[in-house]
Amino acid sequence: MNVQEDTTLSRIGQIAINAHDVDRATAFYRDVLGLPHLFRAGQLSFFDCGGVRLMLDKAEKPEFDHPSSILYFQVGDIRAAHKRLKEEGAKFEDEPHVIAQMPKYDLWMTFFRDSENNLLALMSEVPRPA
Amino acid sequence: MGISSIGQISIIVHDQPRATAFYRDVLGLPLLFTAGNMAFFDCGGVRLMLGPASSPELDHPSSILYFRVPDINAAHRRLVELGVKIEAPPRLIAPMKTYDLWMVAFSDPDGNIMELMSEMPHA
Numbered sequence: 001m002n003v004q005e006d007t008t009l010s011r012i013g014q015i016a017i018n019a020h021d022v023d024r025a026t027a028f029y030r031d032v033l034g035l036p037h038l039f040r041a042g043q044l045s046f047f048d049c050g051g052v053r054l055m056l057d058k059a060e061k062p063e064f065d066h067p068s069s070i071l072y073f074q075v076g077d078i079r080a081a082h083k084r085l086k087e088e089g090a091k092f093e094d095e096p097h098v099i100a101q102m103p104k105y106d107l108w109m110t111f112f113r114d115s116e117n118n119l120l121a122l123m124s125e126v127p128r129p130a
Numbered sequence: 131m132g133i134s135s136i137g138q139i140s141i142i143v144h145d146q147p148r149a150t151a152f153y154r155d156v157l158g159l160p161l162l163f164t165a166g167n168m169a170f171f172d173c174g175g176v177r178l179m180l181g182p183a184s185s186p187e188l189d190h191p192s193s194i195l196y197f198r199v200p201d202i203n204a205a206h207r208r209l210v211e212l213g214v215k216i217e218a219p220p221r222l223i224a225p226m227k228t229y230d231l232w233m234v235a236f237s238d239p240d241g242n243i244m245e246l247m248s249e250m251p252h253a
Contacts, residue, residue, distance in 0.1 A: 006199075006200045006201050006204065007158070007199060007201065007204050007205040007208045008158060008199065008200065009157050009158060009159060009173065009197040009198070009199055009205075009246070010174055010197075010198050010199065010200070011173055011174025011175065011176070011197070011198050012136075012139075012173050012174060012176050012195055012196065012197060012198070013196045013197070013198040013247050014195075014196035014247065015136070015139070015193050015194070015195055015196070016193050016194040016196075017193060018193075033133055034132050034133065035133060049133065049135060049136050050133075050134055050135025050136065051135070052135070052136050052176065053196075064243075066190040066191050067188075067190055068193045069139050069140055069141060069142075069192045069193040069195075070139070070140040070188075071136055071138075071139055071193075072136065072137045072138035072139070072140075073133040073135075073136060073137065074133065074134045074135045074136070074137040075132065075133055075134065076134065081132070081133070119188065122133075123137050123138065
């Protein structure tokens with residue numbers, strides 16, 4: 001029998017996010033973004049975001065000390081989420097706006113900074129009335 | 131109204147055809163579509179957006195993404211066979227209660243460091 005080795009990259013399990021102050025970043029991801037905090041292990045702080053683990057960490061070496069990739073967080077109501085995050089102190093770079101018109105929906109986005117100055121975004125697919 | 135999931139992750143690349151070939155043929159991710167100089171992949175429901183930086187400030191390496199694989203040794207062998215630069219061979223990262231967490235670090239063609247991860251149940 002020919003056994004096929006399974007080498008599929010099935011999904012993303014974790015994303016590392018550089019933080020300069022892990023306590024401050026933990027407060028931001030927990031209290032402003034409202035993500036469930038999983039656990040803390042020394043300088044590592046873990047969150048869950050819909051099944052993907054976010055790992056806040058201090059860069060081990062200067063070469064690794066760069067901002068995070070832009071993570072685009074899905075929200076149901078982007079205006080409401082923008083308003084709430086702004087009230088909680090998140091620094092936004094713009095207002096929610098249509099970034100792409102797809103066949104069945106408009107893709108809305110708005111960009112903001114976390115406590116570590118990483119650029120992040122909210123995104124929402126808003127169905128277009130038929 | 132809260133955040134439900136991660137919908138997309140941007141990865142800055144400097145040679146889109148080269149990066150597209152790597153993510154499609156080496157990592158084996160489904161290419162969704164290309165739009166201008168950007169390429170979009172699916173990874174288990176999360177979209178990866180590969181493209182150039184829209185400003186110099188954003189031209190930095192990606193966050194480390196940890197891709198789940200069922201068999202880390204087989205996946206590692208495949209990367210080696212395909213000539214991928216391995217940054218750290220398969221290693222035990224954390225012994226958990228019911229499984230061991232193993233990882234392999236590698237680089238994409240733009241030098242972004244990525245990892246494979248696998249939870250190996252205790253015998």
